[in-house]
Amino acid sequence: xxxxxxxxxxxxxxxxxxxxxxxxxxxxxxxxxxxxxxxxxxxxxxxxxxxxxxxxxxxxxxxxxxxxxxxxxxxxxxxxxxxxxxxxxxxxxxxxxxxxxxxxxxxxxxxxxxxxxxxxxxxxxxxxxxxxxxxxxxxxxxxxxxxxxxxxxxxxxxxxxxxxxxxxxxxxxxxxxxxxxxxxxxxxxxxxxxxxxxxxxxxxxxxxxxxxxxxxxxxxxxxxxxxxxxxxxxxxxxxxxxxxxxxxxxxxxxxxxxxxxxxxxxxxxxxxxxxxxxxxxxxxxxxxxxxxxxxxxxxxxxxxxxxxxxxxxxxxxxxxxxxxxxxxxxxxxxxxxxxxxxxxxxxxxxxxxxxxxxxxxxxxxxxxxxxxxxxxxxxxxxxxxxxxxxxxxxxxxxxxxxxxxxxxxxxxxxxxxxxxxxxxxxxxxxxxxxxxxxxxxxxxxxxxxxxxxxxxxxxxxxxxxxxxxxxxxxxxxxxxxxxxxxxxxxxxxxxxxxxxxxxxxxxxxxxxxxxxxxxxxxx
Numbered sequence: 012x013x014x015x016x017x018x019x020x021x022x023x024x025x026x027x028x029x030x031x032x033x034x035x036x037x038x039x040x041x042x043x044x045x046x047x048x049x050x051x052x053x054x055x056x057x058x059x060x061x062x063x064x065x066x067x068x069x070x071x072x073x074x075x076x077x078x079x080x081x082x083x084x085x086x087x088x089x090x091x092x093x094x095x096x097x098x099x100x101x102x103x104x105x106x107x108x109x110x111x112x113x114x115x116x117x118x119x120x121x122x123x124x125x126x127x128x129x130x131x132x133x134x135x136x137x138x139x140x141x142x143x144x145x146x147x148x149x150x151x152x153x154x155x156x157x158x159x160x161x162x163x164x165x166x167x168x169x170x171x172x173x174x175x176x177x178x179x180x181x182x183x184x185x186x187x188x189x190x191x192x193x194x195x196x197x198x199x200x201x202x203x204x205x206x207x208x209x210x211x212x213x214x215x216x217x218x219x220x221x222x223x224x225x226x227x228x229x230x231x232x233x234x235x236x237x238x239x240x241x242x243x244x245x246x247x248x249x250x251x252x253x254x255x256x257x258x259x260x261x262x263x264x265x266x267x268x269x270x271x272x273x274x275x276x277x278x279x280x281x282x283x284x285x286x287x288x289x290x291x292x293x294x295x296x297x298x299x300x301x302x303x304x305x306x307x308x309x310x311x312x313x314x315x316x317x318x319x320x321x322x323x324x325x326x327x328x329x330x331x332x333x334x335x336x337x338x339x340x341x342x343x344x345x346x347x348x349x350x351x352x353x354x355x356x357x358x359x360x361x362x363x364x365x366x367x368x369x370x371x372x373x374x375x376x377x378x379x380x381x382x383x384x385x386x387x388x389x390x391x392x393x394x395x396x397x398x399x400x401x402x403x404x405x406x407x408x409x410x411x412x413x414x415x416x417x418x419x420x421x422x423x424x425x426x427x428x429x430x431x432x433x434x435x436x437x438x439x440x441x442x443x444x445x446x447x448x449x450x451x452x453x454x455x456x457x458x459x460x461x462x463x464x465x466x467x468x469x470x471x472x473x474x475x476x477x478x479x480x481x482x483x484x485x486x487x488x489x490x491x492x493x494x495x496x497x498x499x500x501x502x503x504x505x506x507x508x509x510x511x512x513x514x515x516x517x518x519x520x521x522x523x524x525x526x527x528x529x530x531x532x533x534x
Contacts, residue, residue, distance in 0.1 A: 030054055031054050031058075031219040032188060033052070034076075039076060044420050046069050047076070051245055056091075057215075059214060059222050061233070062221060063225055065263055065264055066430035068242060068263070069244070070223050072243075079098065079103035109180075117173060123159055123164075124161035127183050151183060155182065171199075171201075187217070189219070199318060203229065210233060227461070228256065236248060237250075237254065241264070246262055273495075282307075282342075284306070284480055287339055288304055289304070291504075314491040315506075316499075327366070331353055331356060343361065358390065360447050361449050361450075362449070364438055372434075376426075376427060384399065385441070392407045411444065435463060436467070452482065455471070456468070456485075456490060468490075500523040
């Protein structure tokens with residue numbers, strides 16, 4: 012018999028010398044899977060404590076337990092030495108815990124301060140006390156170094172600023188313990204540096220931070236202590252000052268850290284995708300793409316580096332037919348596809364791993380086999396004539412689950428129930444199906460752990476060797492350099508240079524990405 016959570020007397024006083032968080036023997040089961048098994052975790056006050064592990068290792072399940080989103084089947088929770096039983100997030104918030112989710116929960120059409128007070132609105136004389144709220148938010152933002160304008164519209168904020176709004180939301184509710192779930196997954200390097208500066212301020216003010224991540228360099232840079240979870244249980248703790256990436260990787264996945272690298276060249280002389288003078292003008296009359304010309308050949312990976320917001324998303328939309336180009340031509344295997352619909356382009360052989368898997372890649376409330384059908388509704392094995400072939404779709408979903416190591420109890424599970432890495436492997440498996448001639452891979456390993464990262468890189472290598480043309484867009488410069496046959500930089504909607512991955516450095520790309528000098532053709 013395991014230890015069961017039981018109600019505790021409300022009068023129990025916190026122990027001033029106790030850790031901020033102590034989890035003992037936490038176990039959480041779902042039908043067909045044990046997500047957490049006998050997990051033990053101790054977090055000292057006023058520290059950054061990192062929790063690392065593969066996607067699907069149980070990190071998010073454990074944090075949902077701590078935040079009261081579900082109750083553990085066994086084990087005990089102590090906050091500041093006081094035993095707790097959380098039946099809802101409201102209980103966790105009352106105990107001083109706040110959680111910033113990986114996917115932000117903000118209303119774009121509201122201001123910063125309106126988002127922060129939503130659900131906890133201050134009232135004076137029966138009316139919303141907006142001035143008081145704005146003053147309080149400004150004070151909190153200044154105290155913790157989270158510079159942000161309370162009156163700014165959220166839709167006008169960048170990703171890093173939105174994350175600071177999420178942090179302000181939990182601080183406004185009195186949180187002293189912050190759970191940050193994959194906080195750097197959508198940030199560019201400069202924003203990561205800003206976040207780490209913010210965390211140092213929070214720690215200096217006595218706050219405790221639980222930092223969930225799989226990015227080992229970042230974890231070692233920001234954490235005071237690291238706990239590793241593998242397959243649902245804690246396997247040990249590490250000191251970030253002495254542990255190496257390789258040692259952490261071995262603790263996480265039982266093997267060495269994967270390296271992004273291509274093997275011998277498989278580039279042919281057969282053009283697959285050709286863009287000639289492509290331009291895209293927005294409704295405001297400004298060009299988001301200008302005179303973009305490029306060729307990707309069979310067996311070639313062309314990587315594109317750029318600071319987010321310089322036209323990468325628009326380039327993908329133009330190739331996929333999501334946006335109609337205003338000038339130039341796009342050809343696929345010699346066929347002009349400039350005016351074809353997105354579906355027709357997919358039928359012509361384009362696979363697409365989108366930047367945001369939740370918005371563009373999956374139906375989260377659909378089963379895995381229903382997600383397998385997305386984008387393939389006119390082709391076998393999903394379609395049989397004009398009808399959906401359920402048996403064929405389900406059989407092929409089982410193949411993808413096995414071949415791409417998607418960890419799931421079954422194919423009827425909702426996509427929302429999978430970890431981020433397993434969601435991504437499902438998308439990669441689906442998009443590699445149907446023998447595409449071109450794969451657009453936008454941030455294919457963003458938000459996935461080292462195990463899933465290695466698997467995705469290997470699938471890309473194999474497809475390239477079989478003649479697939481790949482357009483690779485990534486914010487990870489090591490990934491771009493290691494996984495590309497040719498590299499180019501996009502800056503303000505233009506391609507500004509061609510680089511040889513064998514000789515270019517991340518610093519070289521960084522300078523070109525920020526317009527520090529005119530990019531030189533090196534290849």
